Amino acid sequence: MDIIMSLLFCLSPCLDYTTLRRLAVIVTAILSMPDRVTMLGMSRWTDKGGSYRTVQRFFKTNIDWAKLQWFFIRVHLKDAPGIILLTGDEVVTPKSGKQTYGLGRFFSSIYNKPIPGLCHLQLSLTSVEEQKSYPLITQPMKQPEKAKSKKFKGKGKKNKGGRPKGSLNKNRRNVEFTETQNMLLVNIKKALTLIGDTLKLSYFVYDGALGNNSGVQLVRQCNLHLISKLRYDSALFFPYDGPYSGKGSYKKYGDKLDYANIPKRCLKSSTVEDGIRTDVYQMIMRHKKFADLLGVVIILKTNLKTLKTARVVLFSSNLELASDKLIKYYSLRFQIEFNFRDAKQYWGLDDFMNIKEQQVCNAANLAFFMVNLSHILRHRPNFSGMSIIDLKAWFRAGKYVRETLKLLPQIPEGVSIQSISEKVAALGRVNELERVV
Numbered sequence: 264m265d266i267i268m269s270l271l272f273c274l275s276p277c278l279d280y281t282t283l284r285r286l287a288v289i290v291t292a293i294l295s296m297p298d299r300v301t302m303l304g305m306s307r308w309t310d311k312g313g314s315y316r317t318v319q320r321f322f323k324t325n326i327d328w329a330k331l332q333w334f335f336i337r338v339h340l341k342d343a344p345g346i347i348l349l350t351g352d353e354v355v356t357p358k359s360g361k362q363t364y365g366l367g368r369f370f371s372s373i374y375n376k377p378i379p380g381l382c383h384l385q386l387s388l389t390s391v392e393e394q395k396s397y398p399l400i401t402q403p404m405k406q407p408e409k410a411k412s413k414k415f416k417g418k419g420k421k422n423k424g425g426r427p428k429g430s431l432n433k434n435r436r437n438v439e440f441t442e443t444q445n446m447l448l449v450n451i452k453k454a455l456t457l458i459g460d461t462l463k464l465s466y467f468v469y470d471g472a473l474g475n476n477s478g479v480q481l482v483r484q485c486n487l488h489l490i491s492k493l494r495y496d497s498a499l500f501f502p503y504d505g506p507y508s509g510k511g512s513y514k515k516y517g518d519k520l521d522y523a524n525i526p527k528r529c530l531k532s533s534t535v536e537d538g539i540r541t542d543v544y545q546m547i548m549r550h551k552k553f554a555d556l557l558g559v560v561i562i563l564k565t566n567l568k569t570l571k572t573a574r575v576v577l578f579s580s581n582l583e584l585a586s587d588k589l590i591k592y593y594s595l596r597f598q599i600e601f602n603f604r605d606a607k608q609y610w611g612l613d614d615f616m617n618i619k620e621q622q623v624c625n626a627a628n629l630a631f632f633m634v635n636l637s638h639i640l641r642h643r644p645n646f647s648g649m650s651i652i653d654l655k656a657w658f659r660a661g662k663y664v665r666e667t668l669k670l671l672p673q674i675p676e677g678v679s680i681q682s683i684s685e686k687v688a689a690l691g692r693v694n695e696l697e698r699v700v
Contacts, residue, residue: 294658300611328628345392367406396598398631435554488581545586660687
């Protein structure tokens with residue numbers, strides 16, 4: 264408990280003492296629990312001052328989780344070396360029933376189909392040096408509205424080919440965002456406001472859902488550069504660098520990129536490993552649906568035995584970003600998936616059974632807060648190198664030892680609870696570790 268309170272002391276500007284004390288009790292219980300993380304389970308594993316009613320009161324409390332998460336991780340990240348990335352993704356949690364707030368049908372990549380459940384937008388801060396992601400903002404998402412189907416009117420008069428008379432050129436930088444994109448824009452600005460000048464952020468990394476002109480314009484409005492992915496067969500064009508024809512506007516589009524014959528001058532590196540050759544190409548390209556030039560990196564893998572190929576097309580709005588950094592930054596986006604795994608598997612994102620809006624919000628954010636706490640806790644010398652299972656085994660052993668000693672009429676002199684906890688924790692530990700005590 265003392266270890267947890269020392270970690271949570273930095274949250275005193277965000278929470279009153281009562282809520283902070285409740286959070287410390289609940290966090291200690293979650294770290295000790297071997298089973299599903301539910302409100303009833305928390306109350307069973309808490310020490311004095313953690314009754315079921317206390318847990319209920321905590322989950323009904325209105326908490327600014329984004330501010331709380333930032334205050335907690337900034338102590339660790341403000342002096343972190345290297346570049347910090349702002350990354351984002353969506354996580355779908357299967358839920359049954361009909362009354363849970365935010366319940367809908369969302370596409371799950373795990374099940375590869377839409378499933379009933381909850382969907383949360385997650386923004387995280389990812390340290391390039393540490394290769395770890397720290398959850399910052401968790402926002403529930405609504406079920407997307409179904410597109411209205413167009414009624415078939417049958418055969419009619421065919422429109423004349425070509426551009427309609429009187430139509431004007433559209434400025435592709437003025438785009439209308441969808442409801443999901445507007446929510447993403449609001450949360451990016453919220454994250455930047457929270458961080459202020461403490462960290463210098465330059466890149467926002469997202470998956471292929473922002474691999475379009477709207478995505479680029481959305482991120483550029485926040486004064487960040489986007490790193491994302493295009494379709495593997497996107498129609499890309501080299502910028503035109505030939506002479507002016509003498510009439511009309513200047514030509515913008517040069518030759519179309521042929522993926523089977525990418526110019527050798529664009530090759531940045533080529534490696535062979537286990538019979539697979541990996542070629543990395545980088546070039547500045549145009550796309551007819553994008554308003555700006557794109558810095559494109561193509562990763563082409565060739566099986567030297569079968570000659571089968573596969574490719575990934577990454578891009579950034581920053582034309583000067585080197586290919587190796589672009590690939591590394593985009594690959595680090597996957598660290599947010601480990602956050603989702605830990606939150607579901609260990610910290611109760613899959614387990615909670617709350618149905619009201621405030622309780623659902625607190626349960627989801629508490630799960631991601633535990634992800635941050637486990638990251639920072641494992642930076643301490645006593646827990647260095649521990650897995651999450653080992654960490655939970657250590658706290659559970661301490662709980663067993665304290666409860667056992669309470670049964671004795673008198674605690675023997677010279678007994679160290681910490682040393683006994685260390686020995687008991689070894690029974691449930693996965694890895695045999697040498698740690699500084």
